[in-house]
Amino acid sequence: MSELSMGMLLLIIVVLTIISAYFAGSETAMMALNRYRLRHLANEGHRGARKANRLLQRPDRLLGVILVGNNIVIILAAFVASEVAERLLGDTAGPIVGAIVLTVYMLIFAEVTPKTVAAARPEALAFSSAYILQPLLKVSRPLVIFVNWISNLMAAPLIARTAEKSETLSVAELKTVLNEHTTIPRVHQDMIVGILDLENATVEDIMVPRAEIAGIDINDDTATILEAIESSQHTRLPVYREHIDDVVGILHLRRASRFTSRETFSKAALVRETEEPYFVPMSSALHTQLFNFRRQKRRVALVVDEYGEIQGMATLEDILEEIVGEFTTDFTSDLGEIHRQNDGSYVINGSVLVRDVNRALGWDLPTSGPRTMNGLVLEHLEAFPDGQVGVRIGRYAIETARITDNVIRTVKGIAL
Structure with a gap:
């Protein structure tokens, strides 16, 4: 190395710095990639994304080739810098000053700066780096596998404790992604979060309490029954005798139109037009009840407790409002x-x-x-x-x- 000129040595240091910066930036960019977006781009046919996704299938080998390459470059840079320092400062002070200067220099230009840029634009660097890292991994595979074998052996206890963890998102994590890292309109975000929340809510949470159920007492006089039908703000009303526990059925007001006049009205006709009541337990999860409504082709259910007593009433509309918000036509709302x-x-x-x-x-x-x-x-x-x-x-x-x-x-x- 003594026959090389000072200018050539400095040029070698600059080249090694660029290579080291590339490795450092590639490491940060690869690890900073959004894995879900990466898979989406890979499925869409993006070549760089496909290569990056393939490399990230074995992150230990990816990190192995990056770190092996970067360490080799840093060692070479240290040899060259030591030669430069000895020529400028002598054999005594040269190595010490050279090590200090090289450390600060490499920290700024080969570590902090490239990693900062890579963290800001991970896709741009990662996708282009994948074209270089993939062949490098093939060339250095034996060395990388050997290094990984030793590191995995040492890290085995830690890896075993986290082996059961996966990359799947929990409901809470998915909500965070929706709220903070998406371009989906806010109204659509709220709908998706509403769907996710159905799993944590029960029929009891959305039912109309027993005391607030609006219905028809078949034992009332004709005028009272007709007034209840005509003034109702709901499309379906429970029909019962004296109290809600003795329910006869559910009346759809569209069917009641044929006997709303006093001349044609009869309690027997009203009862014939009712549907058989549909009962559900208070503890049913909303997402389960939503499917049950669809399967049973029902829109209204009477909610019962563990003793079979009616505690409230739930409708399909109530569940849908948990997703899309209020859309009732009730003017009092x-x-x-x-x-x-x-x-x-x-x-x-x-x-x-x-x-x-x-x-x-x-x-x-x-x-x-x-x-x-x-x-x-x-x-x-x-x-x-x-x-x-x-x-x-x-x-x-x-x-x-x-x-x-x-x-x-x-x-x-x-x-x-």
């Missing part, structure tokens, strides 16, 4: 049940579901217990309040605002 105040707090109807409050306000009130705000506040108070009482639930301050008939009608809440 436009009045709103959550009202923002000037101080940043919210006045909330006590009958509103906790899940709906969380969805509307972005809160995270507990949903594993009571379904409504009324029930949630009572659970934390552990006694019925005599007047306005405040309670802290997580990071939210909730205050009872109006109480009638032993029910908390409205509450006032604010995030702390």
Whole structure:
């Protein structure tokens, strides 16, 4: 090496720096690739993506060829830099100063800079690098396999503990991807998240409570029954005798049009037009019930508890609203049940579901217990309040605002 000129030695260092920067950048770019987008591009026929995907099937060998190549380059650069330093500073100070200067130089130009660029544009570098890394891997396969064998032997205990992990996304991870790393319109994101949430919700979470079921008591007089049919805001009503537990069937109001006049009306005709009631357990997951509605060709179900007593009513529309949001034609829904105040707090109807409050306000009130705000506040108070009482639930301050008939009608809440 002594016969080479100083200019040639410096040129060799520059070339080795470029090669080292290539290896460092390729490593970062390959590891930073979005695996799902990579597979999509590979399936679409992108040649660079196909090669990169093939290399990433064995990341140990990919890293092996990159690190072996990079270390060889760095060792060569150290020899050349040592020669340059000895010529400039002598045999005593040259090696020490040369090592320090080379370390800083390589750190900046062969590590930090290329890796920063690669992290910002991984696809551009990774796809082009795949054309070089693939033949390099074939050429150096024996050495890479030997190095991998030793490293895998040493890493075996750690690999064994993580062997069961896969690249599949959990529901929570998929939600994060949808919310942060996608160009899908927000409304479509919300629909997809709604579908994913069906697995974690049950029929009990979306049913109309027993006390709020609108129906027809067949024992009422004709005028009352006709008024209930004509004023109904729903397309299907349960028909029962005296109480909902003695249900006769479900009446579709479209069928009721043929006997809505007092002259043609008869209770027997009304009963004949009803469908057999369809019962479902409270614990049914929403995604399961959605398929059951389709299989049974039903749109309305009466929800029963473990003792067979009717606790509420659920409809296909209720489940679909979990996905697409409110689309009911009920004019009372436009009045709103959550009202923002000037101080940043919210006045909330006590009958509103906790899940709906969380969805509307972005809160995270507990949903594993009571379904409504009324029930949630009572659970934390552990006694019925005599007047306005405040309670802290997580990071939210909730205050009872109006109480009638032993029910908390409205509450006032604010995030702390």
